[in-house]
Amino acid sequence: MAWDDVPEWAKDVTASILAAVKEKDPFTFYHCCRVGRNAKKLAKAMGLNEFEQIVLEFSGLFHDVGKVGVPDDILLKPGRLTANEVEVMKAHPLKSAQIVEPLATLPLFRFTLPGIRYHHERIDGTGYPFNLDGEKIPLFARVVSVVDCVDAMTNTRPYRKALPAEKVIAELKEFSGSQFDAELVKIYLQASPHWSKEEKDDHDSEAIVRTLLEEAA
Numbered sequence: 001m002a003w004d005d006v007p008e009w010a011k012d013v014t015a016s017i018l019a020a021v022k023e024k025d026p027f028t029f030y031h032c033c034r035v036g037r038n039a040k041k042l043a044k045a046m047g048l049n050e051f052e053q054i055v056l057e058f059s060g061l062f063h064d065v066g067k068v069g070v071p072d073d074i075l076l077k078p079g080r081l082t083a084n085e086v087e088v089m090k091a092h093p094l095k096s097a098q099i100v101e102p103l104a105t106l107p108l109f110r111f112t113l114p115g116i117r118y119h120h121e122r123i124d125g126t127g128y129p130f131n132l133d134g135e136k137i138p139l140f141a142r143v144v145s146v147v148d149c150v151d152a153m154t155n156t157r158p159y160r161k162a163l164p165a166e167k168v169i170a171e172l173k174e175f176s177g178s179q180f181d182a183e184l185v186k187i188y189l190q191a192s193p194h195w196s197k198e199e200k201d202d203h204d205s206e207a208i209v210r211t212l213l214e215e216a217a
């Protein structure tokens with residue numbers, strides 16, 4: 001399946017879900033847009049085919065949409081979360097999957113579910129919600145995890161300043177094989193320095209939620 005084969009209704013429903021996320025929390029919306037874009041780029045660098053790249057793009061776009069179900073006083077809390085609040089927050093991957101499940105009649109959307117549901121699992125088995133380890137974590141979830149965490153580290157939050165690029169690279173290397181899939185970290189570190197240059201002629205993927213994304217840059 002090429003980008004042109006993605007049904008218009010699928011793009012429209014994606015834009016609609018993301019518009020709801022933007023109403024709830026603009027930061028989460030922009031984060032999802034960036035993770036979608038970068039998941040697609042990492043998929044391409046891995047040599048995955050076009051359909052798989054598109055699935056990963058949608059997996060990234062949807063991975064955190066379940067945060068609409070997290071109360072504002074937890075989602076937007078400027079300080080540290082209590083143990084109870086952390087538990088509420090940890091439900092968001094399953095909430096994201098629940099939001100996408102009704103669309104699973106379309107294979108493109110069905111294949112996004114593992115990447116969404118398991119994006120907070122860690123290679124060493126200490127992630128959530130299922131404590132899966134190693135290759136029990138679906139490949140697409142391991143991909144989303146890398147680009148998700150890089151995006152989280154490179155953006156300032158009320159409780160934490162953005163890390164400089166060298167520090168992000170150091171963190172990726174430090175947690176390669178424990179938090180992140182070591183092979184994917186390797187590919188990410190090789191490929192990502194070239195991405196901004198490629199972006200200009202890689203506009204097909206940008207067609208998704210284009211009008212919404214215009215502000216996201």
Ligand SMILES: [Fe+2]
Pocket residue numbers: 063064092093119120
């Ligand atoms: Fe998440």
